[in-house]
Amino acid sequence: MTFELSGAHPARHHRVLVAETADGEVVGTAQTGIAHDSPRPGQGYVNAYVDPARRGLGAGRLLLGAAEEHLAARSAVDSYAWVLDEPAHRAFAERNGYRPGRSAHFLRLDLTAAALPALPQALPEGVELRPATAFAADPRPLFEIDSESTADEPGDVQADLDDYEDWLTHTWHNPSLDKELTTVALVDGRAVAFSAARTDGATRYGSAMTGTLRAFRGRGLAKLAKNTSLHRARAAGYTEAFTGNDSGNDPMLAINRWFGYEICATETHYTRELGTQWPSN
Known part of the structure; x- marks a missing residue:
């Protein structure tokens, strides 16, 4: 959180909002800002969370309203929010004028119990x-x-x-990026695929991005890089692996099922057009 706040790109206008009671108890928070790297300008985001034990106080609606004011003041036209696929969360979003879009899955792999696919005895030529x-x-x-x-x-x-310096600051120098476990596949000396790993330095491993240059897709290189990274993570003592996939990203979902990942949660991307009147309920 500290790294994200202190290093946020100025065009992102990233803010963390906090809701607290009159006696100073923190009961909720929201992260909001502009998707400055989107090719379509004016795309804002807000993700609000309220302590389940303190719901019903109006904190969520106050956080949402403050976040939308922040976005509108910075010329945002849409507000996007990730919403857990649970009835109470969906109902809150829809009461406040948000409409569902694409969904995504969180997946978990128990590295202590999973039988990871065997690594190849020899790599393909080159x-x-x-x-x-x-x-x-x-x-x-x-x-x-x-x-x-x-x-x-x-x-x-x-x-x-498209901003290399920004990528260096926010991705390459992110303190959670584990450069030893992040694995890169090269073909004839050229880096063409990788599986990026983020860790908590203790037990949890997360896949930040797994991808391949377009000209080299279909050869299983990203799968090879990810499998190698997972084996090395387990050998280093990590016990849980997490990843996330858009629910329509069938190729990556198939790869993760091959590794043994299981869906542990689902969330839906909701959106509201800013400038429209808030629902009265």
Whole structure:
């Protein structure tokens, strides 16, 4: 949270809002800002959370209203929110004028119990695997893979990664990025696929992005990089692996089922057009 706030791109206008009672008890929070890397301008986001034990006080609606004011003041035209696929959460979003769009799954893999697919005894000709630390002097090849993969990722709000310096600041230098476990596949010496890993430094491993340059897709290189990363994560003592996929991203969902991941939660992207009147209920 500290890194995200202190290092946020100025055009993102990222803010964290807090709701508290009169006696100072924090009962909710919201993160809001502008999707500045979207090719379509004016796309805002707000994700609000209220302590389940303190619902019914109006904190969620106050947070949502304050976040939308922040977005409208910065020329946002739409407000997007990720909403857990639970009746109470969906009902709150719809009462406040939000309408559902695409959904996404969170998936979990128990590294202590899963039988990971075996690693190949030999790599295909011309293919080699390296950790991201091998690119410490020049990570631009990984930026290029990330940029192409992100552009092709399904979702309601698209993103264009075209600012290398911003990528260095917010992705490459993110303290949660584990460059030893992040695994890169090279073909004839060129980096063409990777599986980026973020960890808590203790037990939890998360896949940040797995992707391949368009010209090299269909060869199983991203799967190979991710499998290698997962094996190395388990050997390093990580016990849980998490990832997320758009529910329409069938190729990645199939890959993750092959690894043994199971869906542990689902959320839906809701949106409201700013400038329209709030519902009265």
